[in-house]
Amino acid sequence: MQINLSNLGKRYNYEWIFRNLTYTFESGTSYAILGHNGSGKSTLLTIIAGHNLHSEGDITYTLGSKTVASDEAYRHLSLTAPYLELVEEFTLLEMLDFHTRFKQLRHNLTNLELIERMGLQRSKNKFVKDFSSGMKQRLKLGLALYSDTQLLLLDEPTTNLDQEGVAWYQEHVELNKQGRLVIVGSNIHHEYAFCEQQLRISDYHVAPRVR
Numbered sequence: 001m002q003i004n005l006s007n008l009g010k011r012y013n014y015e016w017i018f019r020n021l022t023y024t025f026e027s028g029t030s031y032a033i034l035g036h037n038g039s040g041k042s043t044l045l046t047i048i049a050g051h052n053l054h055s056e057g058d059i060t061y062t063l064g065s066k067t068v069a070s071d072e073a074y075r076h077l078s079l080t081a082p083y084l085e086l087v088e089e090f091t092l093l094e095m096l097d098f099h100t101r102f103k104q105l106r107h108n109l110t111n112l113e114l115i116e117r118m119g120l121q122r123s124k125n126k127f128v129k130d131f132s133s134g135m136k137q138r139l140k141l142g143l144a145l146y147s148d149t150q151l152l153l154l155d156e157p158t159t160n161l162d163q164e165g166v167a168w169y170q171e172h173v174e175l176n177k178q179g180r181l182v183i184v185g186s187n188i189h190h191e192y193a194f195c196e197q198q199l200r201i202s203d204y205h206v207a208p209r210v211r
């Protein structure tokens with residue numbers, strides 16, 4: 001998937017978060033969106049995911065030679081982020097059964113094979129609400145990385161992961177990035193070290209007007 005941002009801007013109430021953002025994300029490339037806390041990384045990722053509205057400018061999605069309508073883009077993307085909730089009332093197996101009704105898995109994986117890849121086989125009948133925060137994060141990442149989507153959006157992907165979890169993330173992102181467009185929102189080097197391109201959101205901040 002290719003994404004073109006043209007003079008994109010977002011404001012909440014009277015505060016502009018970024019403006020005049022013109023940028024192209026190309027398929028088969030990994031991008032890091034960098035910036036300090038509160039700089040607008042999550043805002044941009046959620047706009048690209050269609051979970052949030054931009055205030056000005058345009059965003060276009062292209063798959064092969066076809067334009068994808070912005071209200072259809074969700075079919076082609078996976079998003080993982082700390083603010084997204086899992087369905088806590090499901091067991092892990094039920095969660096995967098539910099998820100794969102909407103999004104198929106890559107590599108023809110079965111649900112049980114994905115559970116093994118996530119290293120969660122001992123918890124397949126455990127309720128998601130009883131998972132540790134690191135287990136929940138592994139589950140969110142597993143669902144995103146292994147869904148058969150062209151666009152992978154990873155916001156703060158190693159939140160709550162220990163060293164082993166970070167190594168798991170790095171291994172599985174490497175296994176699943178080929179041929180996809182990957183965009184990581186982060187300010188932690190080990191989360192985005194694999195990205196070939198970097199976009200600094202602060203380059204698109206608006207200087208406050210002097211009265």
Ligand SMILES: Nc1ncnc2c1ncn2[C@@H]1O[C@H](COP(=O)(O)OP(=O)(O)OP(=O)(O)O)[C@@H](O)[C@H]1O
Nearest residue numbers: 012013017035036037038039040041042043044185
């Ligand atoms: N729903 C909202 N209403 C008003 N302001 C918001 C809203 N969501 C975010 N903001 C503001 O937008 C700015 C950018 O927030 P955002 O979460 O995108 O930053 P971030 O770079 O992802 O930060 P962090 O690294 O802390 O996750 C912040 O000033 C934040 O307070």
